[in-house]
Amino acid sequence: MTLKTVQRPDVRRVVPPPYRTPSLRARWSDPLFTTAAIVVLLCAIAAVVYPLYFILIASVSDPNAVYEGKVWLLPSGLTFEGYQRIFADPKVWSGLQNTLVYTVLGTAISVSAILGGGYALSRKDLPGRKLLMLVFVVTMFFDGGLITKYLVVRDLGLIDTVWAVVLPGAVGVWNLIIARSFFEHTIPEELREAAQMDGASDFRFFFGIALPLSKPLIMLMVMIHVVANWNSFFDALIFLNDDTKYPLQLVLRNILIQSDVSSAATGVADAASYAAAQRIADLTKYAMIVVSSLPLMIALPFMQKHFTKGALIGAVKS
Incomplete structure (x- = not known):
């Protein structure tokens, strides 16, 4: 009996070439796409930056030039009278001091409450966890109203105190949900079990392990409540x-x-006095926008990377 030799076909495994990230030159090789992307980005930047720039140059320009449309790129009739009138008022300096106190104290209270509450609600062994979360969520849709809020603050003896400003809105439910989601999906349960086996209590785990791993979330909460x-x-x-x-x-x-009221009152007397009062009111208006917004505009860009990272990590996941 003769055995026939069967030759197997030459089967070669096709290995795809390794993926390589396209170079910058390759990504920008399409001139039409490049031009369109640049135009869209420049339009978006102009739409965001120009209103802020216009407020800045209008605050140091003659209001008459602003009304006539002469102020659009450079200030016209340079004057700092609006800023001089604002900073000459001692109430502005006391208001700035009060705002710093309210901002620091309110941010500290809010961030502490949200981090603690978010971590507690993220623990699956918390008794009544779902019921507590339901109670918090209900407050997002139903509010007792301003009168009820005022009566509660009055009965607690907080009227005309710093606590009436920082306590009523200290805990935002949406921020609490973000914090709970962050702890659920970022801090693994195995890490807590390992820490407990080493003798760490819940407080020690929270302050020694969970919080140091939650810097993006902390920065996000700080930025939100500072603003x-x-x-x-x-x-x-x-x-x-x-x-x-x-x-x-x-x-x-x-x-x-007060500036608007004084300009309206002088308008009855004569047109010249009304025009002067209206000019002061307009200068004050633009200068106030700059004074109230400039500190945040200077500070927030330095914290932008923490804000983006914290928002993405703390996003609610399904």
Whole structure:
């Protein structure tokens, strides 16, 4: 019996070439795409930056030139009268001091409460965890209203105190959900179990391990509450009676209202006085926008990378 030799076909494994990130030259090789991308980005930058720049140059320009449309790229009729009038008022300096106190104290209270509450709600062994979370979520959709809020603050004896400004809105439910999601998906349960086997208590694990690993979340919460407390004025308007305790935003608001009222009152007397009062009101208005916004505009760009990283890591995951 003769055995036939069967030759197997030459099968060669096709190995795809390794993926290489396209070079910068290759990515920008399409001139049409490059031009379109540059134009869109420049338009977006102009739409964001130019209004801020216009407010800045309008604050040091003659209001008549602003009305006539002469101020669009460079200031016209250079004057610093608006800033001089604002900083000559002692209430502005006391308001700035109060705002710094409210911002630092309110941010510290809010961040501490949100980090502690978010970590507690992220623990699956917390009794009544789902019920507590439901109670927090309900407050996002139902509010007792301003009158109820005022009565609670009054009955607690917080009227005309710093606590009436920093405590009522200390814990934002959405920020609490972000913190809970961050701890759930970033701090593994095995890490806590290992720490407990080494004798670490819950407090020691939270302060010694969980918080050092949560720097992006901490920076995100700090930025959110710094901006919120710096710009807040409504609670101070409702709960504060002593004008020496007013924050900067409320002081500037009152200055603007007084300028408008004085210009309207002088308008009855003669046109020249009305024009002068309206000029001062416009200078004050633009200068107040710059004074109230400039500190945050200077500080926030240095924290932008922490804000982006914290927002992505702390995002709610399904």
